[in-house]
Amino acid sequence: MRAERLVALLFILQRRSAATVPELAEAVGVSERTLHRDLAALREAGVPIWTETGRHGGVRLVEGWRSRLDGLTSREAVALFAMGAPRALAELGLGTAVSAAHAKVAATLPPALRDQAQLVAQRFHLDAPDWFRSEEDTAQLATVARAVWNSHRTRLGYRRDRTTVERTVDPLGLVLKAGIWYLVAGVDGTVRTYRVGRIVAAEELDEAFERPEDFDLADWWEQSSVQFERSLQRVDVRIRLSTRGYRTLPRMFDADVARAALATAGPPDAEGRRELTIGLESPEIAAGQLLALGVEVEILEPPAARAAFAEAARRMAQTHALERAPAPPAAERQPAEPSPAEPSPAQR
Numbered sequence: 001m002r003a004e005r006l007v008a009l010l011f012i013l014q015r016r017s018a019a020t021v022p023e024l025a026e027a028v029g030v031s032e033r034t035l036h037r038d039l040a041a042l043r044e045a046g047v048p049i050w051t052e053t054g055r056h057g058g059v060r061l062v063e064g065w066r067s068r069l070d071g072l073t074s075r076e077a078v079a080l081f082a083m084g085a086p087r088a089l090a091e092l093g094l095g096t097a098v099s100a101a102h103a104k105v106a107a108t109l110p111p112a113l114r115d116q117a118q119l120v121a122q123r124f125h126l127d128a129p130d131w132f133r134s135e136e137d138t139a140q141l142a143t144v145a146r147a148v149w150n151s152h153r154t155r156l157g158y159r160r161d162r163t164t165v166e167r168t169v170d171p172l173g174l175v176l177k178a179g180i181w182y183l184v185a186g187v188d189g190t191v192r193t194y195r196v197g198r199i200v201a202a203e204e205l206d207e208a209f210e211r212p213e214d215f216d217l218a219d220w221w222e223q224s225s226v227q228f229e230r231s232l233q234r235v236d237v238r239i240r241l242s243t244r245g246y247r248t249l250p251r252m253f254d255a256d257v258a259r260a261a262l263a264t265a266g267p268p269d270a271e272g273r274r275e276l277t278i279g280l281e282s283p284e285i286a287a288g289q290l291l292a293l294g295v296e297v298e299i300l301e302p303p304a305a306r307a308a309f310a311e312a313a314r315r316m317a318q319t320h321a322l323e324r325a326p327a328p329p330a331a332e333r334q335p336a337e338p339s340p341a342e343p344s345p346a347q348r
Contacts (some may be wrong), residue, residue, distance in 0.1 A: 005030065009038055010047065018058035136180060136197030144183055144196060147171045147204040151211055154185075156194065164200055170209040173217035178337030184217060191220060229254060232250050236277050237286045238300040240263075243272040245296030253278070275300065284308050 005028050012019065012027055019027075025035040039059065048062035073327050103306070148156040148171045156167045167186035174196070176182075181196035186209070241249065250258040261278035268274050280286035287308035289296050299306040 006038055006042060010042065013061045015051070015061065018052070018060045022060045024059060026185070138181055138196050140202040141181055141196050143202040143204055144171060145174060145197065145286045148174055151208055152202070153207045153209050155203040155205060156199055158194060159198040159200050169194070171299070172211065172215060175221050193224065194213065210309070227258060229256065233279055235282055235286060235302065235305065237276065237280050237290070237302070237305050238277050238297040239290065240273050240275050240300060241295045243268070245293050246274055248293060248296065253289070287312055304327040
């Protein structure tokens with residue numbers, strides 16, 4: 001992106017007292033002709049650049065002038081400006097901080113680069129939540145986030161089914177997954193996960209807790225997610241897949257589930273079909289998930305999954321039977337010819 005290259009060029013000039021055009025062109029990976037155009041663009045943006053000829057000459061910035069963007073890479077400067085203040089950060093109470101950083105970058109970035117960064121913001125947008133999902137009430141999120149930052153114990157009122165339980169936890173971190181916030185917290189020597197939308201009350205206590213030195217939030221969440229997904233795999237379903245079904249399976253299921261299933265596959269038979277075992281949640285759910293493979297799959301066992309699959313296929317066939325095709329509109333129907341009158345007994 002040219003905006004990144006121009007900011008990188010600006011940083012190079014700030015670090016060096018002088019540099020030749022060939023040196024600068026090599027540093028940013030462009031031709032000398034392109035570099036001359038980039039230098040012209042910086043001058044037009046108000047950057048005081050001058051060129052000195054001679055043996056010890058080169059391209060320089062006016063002495064004493066700085067961009068005030070030291071410490072940021074070109075990619076960071078443009079990305080920070082373009083990102084704005086995402087809603088997720090605003091929910092954490094960081095919206096004003098991001099807005100302030102945005103304003104500082106906007107004030108120091110040359111106008112030409114600022115315009116190009118705005119183009120990024122206008123063309124890319126992150127919308128994390130899933131479709132057709134109503135927003136959760138996260139009124140306690142800011143309080144929980146503050147407790148996470150301060151490493152303070154927190155008293156929670158947590159809704160479970162139709163009751164509310166009280167827990168005092170050590171808030172270790174927050175995770176945003178598919179638009180839903182989760183609190184990861186230590187409780188009685190174990191680490192547990194709480195859905196923030198179910199926290200009806202939160203009180204940050206004055207008591208600080210010692211965060212485990214070896215706790216890594218990202219690693220713990222990944223391992224916890226894998227364990228959760230595996231806990232849902234309660235039934236081993238033996239299936240036979242066609243060649244096409246074998247290729248399609250990884251696109252139909254979670255990567256770990258599909259990988260484990262394919263590892264159990266036997267050699268293809270004379271028709272190219274392979275038998276393998278896949279771990280799924282229940283016979284009924286297994287049947288519903290495997291229906292997406294259609295005729296490319298045959299469920300061998302357990303019998304409950306095979307029966308559920310067959311029943312679902314039977315209902316689908318019945319629903320789509322040709323004899324049940326809808327009748328044409330009344331305007332398109334041909335009037336029926338009158339049938340001849342039934343002769344009376346005297347006429348027979």
